[in-house]
Amino acid sequence: MELNMKNLVKWTAFNRRNFIKLVIGGAAGIHMTPLPWKLMDDSAIWTQTWPWIPVPPRGEFTNVKSVCQLCSGGCGIEVRKVDERAVKIEGRTDFPVNPGGVCPMGAGGLQLLYDETIRFTGPMRRVGPRGSGKYKEIxxxxxxxxxxxxxxxxxxxxxxxxxxxxxxxxxxxxxxxxxxxxxxxxxxxxxxxxxGAEDTYAIANRLMMGTEAPMAYDLENSDFILSFGCGLIEGWGTPGRMLHAWGMWNQNPSNKKVRVVQIEPRASNTASKADKWIAPFPGTEGALALGLAHVIIKEKLFDNSFAANHAFGFSDWTSPEGKAHPGFSTVVLQRYSPESVSKITGADPAEIVSLARAFAKAKAPVALCGKGKGDMSGSVLEFMAVQSLNALVGNINKPSGVLLYDPLPFSPLPEVxxxxxxxxxxxxxxxxxxxxxxxxxxxxxxxxxxxxxxxxxxxxxxxxxxxxxxxxxxxxxxxxxxxxxxxxxxxxxxxxxxxxxxxxxxxxxxxHTYLEKREDVVWPSTLQYPVCAISTPVVKPVYNTRQSGxxxxxxxxxxxxxxxxxxxxKGFEEPLKARFKGLYEAGGGTTVYKENLPPWRRLKDRVVVETEYTSFDDMWQKVTANGLWYRPSHEFKRWETLFKTSSGKFEFYSTSLESAIEALAKGKDPKKAMERFGIAADRDEAFLPHFEKPRTGTGNDKYPLLLMPYELINLSSGWLPTPPYLQKTLFDDQVRKKDSFADMNPGTAALYRLKQGDSILVESRRGRVPARVNLSEGVMPGVVFLAMGLGHKGYGEPIRDKGANPGEIVDAGKDPISGQPVWWETRVRVAKV
Structure with a gap:
């Protein structure tokens, strides 16, 4: 019998329905505990007894306000100092992005300032072979x-x-x-x-709405969050904001609890804490979104006014040349029934129907996209399919929905x-x-x-x-x-x-590190209102470094x-200040956060923003002192002028994509042009949100499993190192000593006669990495999950040579339309060592 994913699921001792039941009843309970946070607290207490931990001398205590730049979140931070040494980082309570909260990375930021084993101390010239780390300071x-x-x-x-x-x-x-x-x-x-995911989002928005508006979701005013793989409490968007919002959703004073549905193939913290978790096969999330759209359209649960008056390509239409085109509704009804989508995704048809009804009938639903933290690019077609759900319920540029803004009015620098x-x-x-x-x-x-x-x-x-x-x-x-x-x-x-x-x-x-320089943070990811924050040099540069600007x-x-x-x-602060003048001239901003009037409430209640500065110099002084300028106001709806597409409407049928294909075809058969764009669908479907079968490299015989890298909130998976103390917050079934753990479903592991803790090699056609087996009912059969943020060859102890980097074996293809790297379609095999 052929050894592929379909048969792996079939061969497991329990069927898919039992898999979901076991996950919800077992793994979810494990993840619902506060154990990660308790471990972090215990490790902090434990490390205080280490004899080599630096103890600051006695001196004057001061607090300096600044902005974290360890991710795109831009959370406000307050750094406690003893004389000139920073000793603690906390979240600012007077900052709108993350009122008082800070994620584990943000709390551990001091190690990225003072740990000399991971930093360059000055300008260096290489004197050894590349990668040797042999440098001479100059x-x-x-x-x-x-x-x-x-x-x-x-x-x-x-x-x-x-x-x-x-x-x-x-x-x-x-x-x-x-x-x-x-x-x-x-x-x-x-x-x-x-x-990153924001690049994919910009392309999807351009194709459907004619604008590359930033990701902006009014989550705090929503009552139904439908997340397609977003690690809402694993660092997605702005971590401080999301952790605060999650707590607010679960402590709603009106007792109208916000419902969160998570769609991803692994029982992450977000999936386990959500009200409902649906686990599709990796890479099929777009098909699931279209299956939901089928039910919403079939049962006439969509916003008919928006579809009829402010959308193009929803219904069948005829071009000026007289050619008839099937609309989005026709194609979705024909090709994406719950039964058809179930065969693609593995999701139960009844679950698809139930979820679609719940989403469409909610008062303020919103659908989100961007896998993990959103640091990696996504699928344009998947993002378009998810955005079509927001359009179906008419929640584009409305409170609780997807908000569209014009670019921030920075003053342009002089012409080059x-x-x-x-x-x-x-x-x-x-x-x-x-x-x-x-x-x-x-x-x-x-x-x-x-x-x-x-x-x-x-x-x-x-x-x-x-x-x-x-x-x-x-x-x-x-x-x-x-x-x-x-x-x-x-x-x-x-x-x-x-x-x-x-x-x-x-x-x-x-x-410099982010604690040693003045730097701007422009519109933290996914925020529903514009923010421009500026960090403050908390301490003098520790080493002989200079600001890159x-x-x-x-x-x-x-x-x-x-x-x-x-x-x-003369210096970086001059162009920084010059750009901010445009914000002053545009008006409508403030540098003061009122705790009793958070931005999301201002938006909902249409509270007028009171500007407290009287001149640009006054504004600049307040911005640099408080580290904050923001504009918690928005002009909702305005659909007649909002969309910048050729039709002037939200486009289910993307005329810009059609024009691009025709331009590439140069009057010839567009089929080859579509193939160069990575589109296999026929022409009627090609310019609509649709599902393209994942390109999974070599055949299933040689590499029968699928690799899925995943991200954790306490591991940096980008360019920054993970603060060493955060290594102590990892579970023993995530990393132990120098070994990463690969999560596998027990049924899948049984086929390879693997048990908990066995040493294995995970191999793709691009290479192989070592790991140890972690058996988990909370992961999809036929898929191997490896954590990102481990396996470094750089930095110092204890970061270097700890665990495996799944990026070494990812078979990165190209996403249709964008050409961006695909990281969720790699076929692998495992072998016991």
């Missing part, structure tokens, strides 16, 4: 002279496009703006960003001055082809960037600048990235940490000419 003058000389040489050779940058700073921040500006002034189009070399360089095509006819909706593709380097006999990139990113570790399938980095002649890392990518750099220009300004001025003229500032 002066800032020497380092900058070496780098600017190399970039100037490229410009003299008329090769400015051979300069490239990988940027992990949050988009829209002043540092990110300056990185892009530097490349433009030099003449390179090769600015590349690390991918470009000489002839820069102008010619910018005419060259991007190495990643983002924005080309093949990927018209995607702004950056690091996977294509890597492929272009690997396919070239000589690297087309001569100098690579890396900011706040660790692609050699955090990118899905790290192997090609490492090989590409080896081919690049000169790599410069601006990381303050000894991460894997920095250890491959020829030159390190270490940035200041370094870029000095680099540009050292290169001189039009490049230097494009950076006329």
């Amino acid at each position: 002066s800032w003058d020497e380092a900058l002279s070496e780098l600017t000389g190399r970039i100037s040489a490229l410009r003299k050779q008329n090769r400015p496009e051979a300069l490239a940058a990988v940027d992990g700073n949050r988009e829209g921040t002043t540092t990110s703006v300056l990185v892009q500006r530097f490349l433009e002034a030099c003449g390179s189009p090769n600015y590349v960003r690390m991918p 001055q470009k000489d002839g070399v820069a102008s010619e360089g910018l005419k060259k095509p991007r190495l990643d082809l983002a924005g080309s006819s093949s990927y018209p909706f995607t702004r950056s593709l690091i996977n294509n960037f890597t492929e272009a380097i690997l396919k070239s006999q000589e690297s087309p990139v001569d100098v690579l600048l890396v900011f706040a990113a660790n692609p050699a570790y955090s990118y899905p399938h790290t192997g090609p990235v490492s090989y590409a980095l080896q081919k690049i002649p000169y790599i410069v890392s601006f990381s303050p940490y000894l991460d894997e990518t920095a250890l491959m750099a020829d030159l390190v220009l270490p940035d 200041d370094v870029l300004i000095r680099m540009a001025q050292a290169i001189g000419g039009s490049v230097g003229a494009s950076f006329p500032w």
